[in-house]
Amino acid sequence: xxxxxxxxxxxxxxxxxxxxxxxxxxxxxxxxxxxxxxxxxxxxxxxxxxxxxxxxxxxxxxxxxxxxxxxxxxxxxxxxxxxxxxxxxxxxxxxxxxxxxxxxxxxxxxxxxxxxxxxxxxxxxxxxxxxxxxxxxxxxxxxxxxxxxxxxxxxxxxxxxxxxxxxxxxxxxxxxxxxxxxxxxxxxxxxxxxxxxxxxxxxxxxxxxxxxxxxxxxxxxxxxxxxxxxxxxxxxxxxxxxxxxxxxxxxxxxxxxxxxxxxxxxxxxxxxxxxxxxxxxxxxxxxxxxxxxxxxxxxxxxxxxxxxxxxxxxxxxxxxxxxxxxxxxxxxxxxxxxxxxxxxxxxxxxxxxxxxxxxxxxxxxxxxxxxxxxxxxxxxxxxxxxxxxxxxxxxxxxxxxxxxxxxxxxxxxxxxxxxxxxxxxxxxxxxxxxxxxxxxxxxxxxxxxxxxxxxxxxxxxxxxxxxxxxxxxxxxxxxxxxxxxxxxxxxxxxxxxxxxxxxxxxxxxxxxxxxxxxxxxxxxxxxxxxxxxxxxxxxxxxxxxxxxxxxxxxxxxxxxxxxxxxxxxxxxxxxxxxxxxxxxxxxxxxxxxxxxxxxxxxxxxxxxxxxxxxxxxxxxxxxxxxxxxxxxxxxxxxxxxxxxxx
Amino acid sequence: xxxxxxxxxxxxxxxxxxxxxxxxxxxxxxxxxxxxxxxxxxxxxxxxxxxxxxxxxxxxxxxxxxxxxxxxxxxxxxxxxxxxxxxxxxxxxxxxxxxxxxxxxxxxxxxxxxxxxxxxxxxxxxxxxxxxxxxxxxxxxxxxxxxxxx
Numbered sequence: 001x002x003x004x005x006x007x008x009x010x011x012x013x014x015x016x017x018x019x020x021x022x023x024x025x026x027x028x029x030x031x032x033x034x035x036x037x038x039x040x041x042x043x044x045x046x047x048x049x050x051x052x053x054x055x056x057x058x059x060x061x062x063x064x065x066x067x068x069x070x071x072x073x074x075x076x077x078x079x080x081x082x083x084x085x086x087x088x089x090x091x092x093x094x095x096x097x098x099x100x101x102x103x104x105x106x107x108x109x110x111x112x113x114x115x116x117x118x119x120x121x122x123x124x125x126x127x128x129x130x131x132x133x134x135x136x137x138x139x140x141x142x143x144x145x146x147x148x149x150x151x152x153x154x155x156x157x158x159x160x161x162x163x164x165x166x167x168x169x170x171x172x173x174x175x176x177x178x179x180x181x182x183x184x185x186x187x188x189x190x191x192x193x194x195x196x197x198x199x200x201x202x203x204x205x206x207x208x209x210x211x212x213x214x215x216x217x218x219x220x221x222x223x224x225x226x227x228x229x230x231x232x233x234x235x236x237x238x239x240x241x242x243x244x245x246x247x248x249x250x251x252x253x254x255x256x257x258x259x260x261x262x263x264x265x266x267x268x269x270x271x272x273x274x275x276x277x278x279x280x281x282x283x284x285x286x287x288x289x290x291x292x293x294x295x296x297x298x299x300x301x302x303x304x305x306x307x308x309x310x311x312x313x314x315x316x317x318x319x320x321x322x323x324x325x326x327x328x329x330x331x332x333x334x335x336x337x338x339x340x341x342x343x344x345x346x347x348x349x350x351x352x353x354x355x356x357x358x359x360x361x362x363x364x365x366x367x368x369x370x371x372x373x374x375x376x377x378x379x380x381x382x383x384x385x386x387x388x389x390x391x392x393x394x395x396x397x398x399x400x401x402x403x404x405x406x407x408x409x410x411x412x413x414x415x416x417x418x419x420x421x422x423x424x425x426x427x428x429x430x431x432x433x434x435x436x437x438x439x440x441x442x443x444x445x446x447x448x449x450x451x452x453x454x455x456x457x458x459x460x461x462x463x464x465x466x467x468x469x470x471x472x473x474x475x476x477x478x479x480x481x482x483x484x485x486x487x488x489x490x491x492x493x494x495x496x497x498x499x500x501x502x503x504x505x506x507x508x509x510x511x512x513x514x515x516x517x518x519x520x521x522x523x524x525x526x527x528x529x530x531x532x533x534x535x536x537x538x539x540x541x542x543x544x545x546x547x548x549x550x551x552x553x554x555x556x557x558x559x560x561x562x563x564x565x566x567x568x569x570x571x572x573x574x575x576x577x578x579x580x581x582x583x584x585x586x587x588x589x590x591x592x593x594x595x596x597x598x599x600x601x602x603x604x605x606x607x608x609x610x611x612x613x614x615x616x617x618x619x620x621x622x623x624x625x626x627x628x629x630x631x632x633x634x635x636x637x638x639x640x641x642x643x644x645x646x
Numbered sequence: 647x648x649x650x651x652x653x654x655x656x657x658x659x660x661x662x663x664x665x666x667x668x669x670x671x672x673x674x675x676x677x678x679x680x681x682x683x684x685x686x687x688x689x690x691x692x693x694x695x696x697x698x699x700x701x702x703x704x705x706x707x708x709x710x711x712x713x714x715x716x717x718x719x720x721x722x723x724x725x726x727x728x729x730x731x732x733x734x735x736x737x738x739x740x741x742x743x744x745x746x747x748x749x750x751x752x753x754x755x756x757x758x759x760x761x762x763x764x765x766x767x768x769x770x771x772x773x774x775x776x777x778x779x780x781x782x783x784x785x786x787x788x789x790x791x792x793x794x795x796x
Contacts, residue, residue, distance in 0.1 A: 035766040038779035072768035221725035223765035258671060258708055259761065299667050300707030302762070316666035317698075318705035377726035377767035384768065415725065451725045465728050469762070475705070580738055580786040602734045602785050 001276040005286040007164035010155075013277075017156045026061045026103050027081040029144050030090075033068025033230055034223070034262060036075035040091060041065070044076050047092035051099045061103055064150075067143030067231015070385035071131050074114070079126055079144050086126040087112035117381075117403070134400045136363065137387045138371050139347050140224075143231035148266045151273040154234040160279055162350035166242045167287040170353075175246035176202055179349065181357035183369035188214055188305070188342030189418070189446045189522075191368075191435040197339060200329035201247045204337035209249040212333070212340040213240055214310060215256040215263065218302040219418030220469065222449035224373035225343035227385050229256065229263035232347070233270035237293065239349030241284065244291045247339050252291065255310055257298040268295050302419075302473035306521050307340045309475070320477045321521035342447065344373060364390035368434035372448055378415075379454040381406045386450075388433070395429040398452060409454040412553075413537070417446025419466040419473075420526030422533025423459060442533040444526070458555035459538040460545050464492035466530035474523060481524025484515030488531060497558040500546035505535065550621030557601040561619045564605070566591045566628045568615035571635045575605035575616060591633040596624055651676060652684050656691045663692045670703060678714040715750045715757040717795050719743070720774040724763035727770035731784075735771045736760065738785035742792050755795070 004010050030036075030045050048063045071077055074088035080102055087098065087109070094112060101107040114123040116130065123129045126144070146153040154160070166175050180195025201209060213236060217225040228236060240252050254271075256264050271293050274280040282290040301319050304310045309319035311333045332338025348370060352360045363370050368390040374397065376386045381403030388397060394414060398404065405411050413423040416433075422443030424431070431437045435445045453462065471485040488511050491504050512528030519525045535542060544550045551559040564575070564584075569591045576584040576592050583599040586592035592615075594605070609616040655672045659665035666688070673684050680703055689696045703709040721736045740746055743756050750757040764772055769781025773788065780791060 034764070035768055038764075038766040038769055038772070038781060072766065075768065218762065220723065220728075220762040221767055223763065223767070226765050260765075297668060297671055298706075299671055299709065301705060313667065314664075316662075316664040316668075316702075318702050320705075375767065377770070378729045383726070383770075419725075449725070451729065453729055457729050462729070465725070578786050580741070580789060600737070602737065603731070604734075604785055607784070 001273070003276075003278040005278065007161075007168055007285060010160060010164050010285060014155050014158065014161075017152045021156070024082060028061060028063045028098075028103075029066045029079045029081070030063070031068055031075060031077040031144065032065030033072075033075075033143075033227060034260075035068065035072035036077060037262075039075050041076035043092045044078065044090055044095065047095035048099070051095050055099050055104070057099070057103065061099075064147040064153075066146055067148050068140070068227040068385065069126070069132075069144040070135075070137075070140055070227070070387070071129070071382065072384040073382045077144075084125040084127065086114065086124065086129065088114055131382050131384070131386075131401055131403070134396065135387050136371050136389045138351055138363075139235070139344060139373060140227055140231065140385060140387050142235075143227065146232055148231055148233055149269050151234060151270065151277065154232070158354070159234055159350075160238055162353040163238050163241055163279065164285055166245055166353050167285055167289055172202065172246045172248065175242060175353065178357050179246070179352055182352045182360040183357075183364075183367070184345065184348055184352060184360065185368060185435060186342055187344035187348070187372065187447065189420075189444070191445055194341060194345055197329060197341070198243065198246055200327070201249075201337050201339035204330045206337050208251075208336045209247055210333045210336055210338040211240055211244045211247060211249045211252040212310070212314070212338060213252070213254040213343060213346055214305065214307065214340050215254055215260075215267075215343045216298045216305045216310060217257065217260075217343070217447065218305050218473075219447055219449045221377050221451050222375045222418060222447055224375050224385055224448050226260050226263050227373075228343050228347050229260065230266050233263075233267045234274065235347045235350060236267075236343055237270055237274055237280070239346035240293065241280065241291055242349050242353055243339060243341070243346065245289055247337075249339070250290050250292070252293045253296050253314055253333075254293060255296045255298055255304075255314060257300070259300065264295065264297060271295065301475070302469075303475045303521070303523055306523060308521070310340065311338060318475075320475045321523070323520055344448075365432060365434045365437075367436055368445075372433075372445070374433075374448045374450045376402050376450050376452070378451040379405055379409065379457065380452040390434040391432045393430050394424060394433055397433065397450065398429065402452065405452065405454050407454075409456065412453045412455055412457055413459065415443070415451040415453065415462065415530075416449065417444035417529075418449045419469050420444065420522070420529050421446045421449070422529050423453070423462065423537060424533075425537040428537075442529075442536050444529070456553055456555060458496070458551050458553035459534045459541045460492065460551075461496050461553075461555050463530045463534045464489065464496050467492055467527065470523060470527045474527075478518075478520040478524065480515050480518035481520065481527065484511050484519070485524065485527045487511055488515065488528070492531070495542065495545045496551070496556040498545070498549045498556075500542075502546070504546055505539070505542055509535065544621075548621045552620070554618040554620055559620050560601050560603075561596065561624045562594055562599060562601060562603065562605055563617045563619055563624050564592050564594055565615050565617055566593075566632070568613055569635075570613055570615070572610075572613070574608050574610070578604050578608050580604065586633070589635045591628070591635055593627045593633070647677075647681050647683055649683070649687065652687050653691075656688060661691055663694050666692060666694060666699070666702060667706065670709060674709055679710040679712060682711075712750065713754065715754045717756050717776055718774075719756055719758050719792075720761045720764070721747070721758070722762075722764045722770065722772045722774070723760045724767065724770070726763075726767035727772060730770045732771040734785045735773065735783045735788045738789040739773070739792070742789035756792070
């Protein structure tokens, strides 16, 4: 690789890369993000390589594994350019047909394109699919165009031109100013204005300063940062170098959790490639600015997402948060001023520098600018990553993009903001999604997790789940968090097990208040949120558990029994065969009965019983009817009964 | 224990105390656990007291102070998997293996762990056995899969 010594050489290299690429020649992009890899994308890529050779197209068709475009529900995803044909749910078996028909004959294979579940309308191009059409994908939109292990793909799209602009056309203060004017706020959860943070680090008096990428994405059910790390690592690096220049840092760190092996690999490859081109190292692009980056692996501690804990972990110590102030901007890593931003925040920086604060400003609401990536998961038809301008309504995200709730079930709530977030009920679905509106509704933006829940989700159980998570992840340094969260979990567990007593709700509220007020870091301070927000909107569910020992969602196992209605049972053996504890007795012509003493309430029988029989019933706070007498269990099949009657 | 390997790992990180976590991760990846002798070697080489090493390796979940089984089962307990029934899947795996999360069975066949998100929420409930992801699990089928492992 040639060393790039000036912005002109960077532009020249870009043109050179483009000139070697025939825009009309077929290019096959296969999503190689973690979700699609789990459903076989690796096999699809291998099949394409083999098939292209077999059909004599070697050298004429380019195949690449790319980052995640977001539509995980329908993976593995294949996009064929230049036509932008998008195939969903592709398997290796489909590959010969795709090469033969679509690549060679330019025929679209109907069964692989998106079909609207209601209108049955087909959408061939990626941009016509409703899931994508209603998004504004500034950050993840390029993922499908880039092989993350190939820096040339990023350069071909104008990559590192923002860096050249910052280094040669802007003073560091101007860069900080542009970011401040853009209104960009931290995407990791706090929502603190990035420009102000940068300004503080820039003005801190010290020779040595550091910049850090917080890629310790730990919220369960959230994977937007991973998609950017895996899919477009150079966009983060470019933002980081610009930030380092603005602040006056010459050393940076990317703190990636080791649970993301592909992200670690792609970021490391990106750093090596950027070094080879002279985009990292000394005298970057001939500007005289020096900057190096090191990757640091997290070792599995949720609390390390908190900035003071993360910095201690970078120093090789246990990540136990410190009280602030001093803030990292004045005393951070090894006591030096340190600016730490989340992955998505850094990835926004090149866009702001290239297109300007005014461009960035046009997206979003008054106090929340730009777009935000959400990971839309749970009881939702279109699970995936969604990037929308701030201010879009929650209803639009859930229904227009997410496609609504699967299985004809009823929507109950959306949980936003990760474990420390809150639940938003149906009545608040029309709120505009931005930092302030979500906070007003009792939830938070957090890092962008969005978990959809339906009528089968118990809100007390959800609160118990999050508080249990936080109790396990509490580092134990300060007692309000260590003890308060643990006790909240104990009370919630009791309630879900039918052992709740009068006064539990009030005690929870008390504990929530003191834990929230007295804890040292954000983990403990926000730990009461899941309890308070579910109490605010779903207090009746708590009351049903405590007073009636009833779980209205039939989710808390200790409060739910399963019973087979002898009138409806057709003795089809389905549930009997699937019961893992052999609690169901019966036979081909013998009505099935659940032995309540053996049943673990796993619910498998309820799920496998065909809907048109509907023989398995869920009961909560109701007595289970006794088994019918043995002689009545012999089932006379309908036809035989008819024959006997005639 | 391969002491030369451990020495090489420590040297790769230039014997720097700030690289303690990175060194431990490399040793963990190499041996699948942290033998006591390894901790002592690291303590000596980096000039970091054993108390701090113990503090660090017990703080982070990636480290194991006991040997791990031949196959690692990670059941995802992320929120998306939770609302789709991951708890029931975990229970069936516990029953089938006879071990609870964090434990390894007596013949070192399986180690069972829970993880907070594997990031393939579209497949939930999901678990990972060694490198393979298994998605859309139901309790009985999840337990049945284990029979394929030796």
